[in-house]
C-alpha cells in the first residue's frame with residue numbers, strides 16, 4: 669500500500685515510522701511519503717490560508733494550493749482521505765475498507781478547514797472520504813491521520829506479527845458489537861489481586877465462556893450504545 673500525507677507540519681507525522689508501521693515500511697509492505705503543503709504555495713511567504721468568505725473567525729486553507737499538491741501525488745488508484753470533525757464516523761469496517769485500497773492520500777487541514785471546492789473537485793476524479801475519528805475537535809488533521817493510518821495498516825497482510833490479534837479485537841470479527849474481555853498475565857497475584865481462577869484452569873471451554881460473559885458485562889457498562897441497534 670502507498671500512503672501520501674500532505675500537511676503543513678511534516679515533522680508531526682514522524683511517529684508513523686516507529687513500531688509496527690516502521691517495520692512494514694522497512695519491509696516494503698507500506699510505502700509512506702509525507703509532504704509539506706507549503707511546497708505548492710506560489711508566493712514569497714508560502715501562504716496556504718486566507719480569510720473565510722461570509723466572515724467568521726479563523727482562516728480557511730486555499731483550494732488552489734491543495735489542488736496542486738493533490739495533482740502532484742495523485743495516481744489512477746488514489747483514494748483521498750480528508751480527516752474532519754464534519755466527516756462520517758471512522759469505524760473498524762471503514763478501516764477494513766480502506767485496507768483494500770492501493771493508494772491513500774491524506775489531506776491534513778488546519779485552522780477552519782480546507783475550502784470545500786478542493787474536496788468537490790477531487791471527488792470528480794477519485795473516491796473521497798471525509799472522516800471524523802470522534803465527536804471532539806482536534807487542532808488539525810495530523811493526529812486523526814495517524815489514527816486512521818495505524819488502524820488501516822495493521823490490517824494489511826504481514827503487518828501484524830499475529831494476524832489472529834486483528835480478528836479478536838473489539839469491533840471486529842467475532843466481537844462485532846462487543847468490546848473485548850479484560851487481559852491478564854504473570855504474576856498470578858499482583859498487590860493482593862489474584863488472576864481470575866478460570867484463566868488458570870486449563871479448561872478452554874470455560875475460558876471462552878468466561879471471556880464471552882466479561883465481554884457482555886464490559887459492553888453493558890462502558891458501551892451501552894453498542895447494544896442498542
Ligand code: ADE
Pocket residue numbers: 751752753799800801802803804805806807808809812
Ligand atoms: N480534525 C479536527 N478534529 C477532527 C476529528 N475529530 N476527526 C478527524 N479530523 C479532525
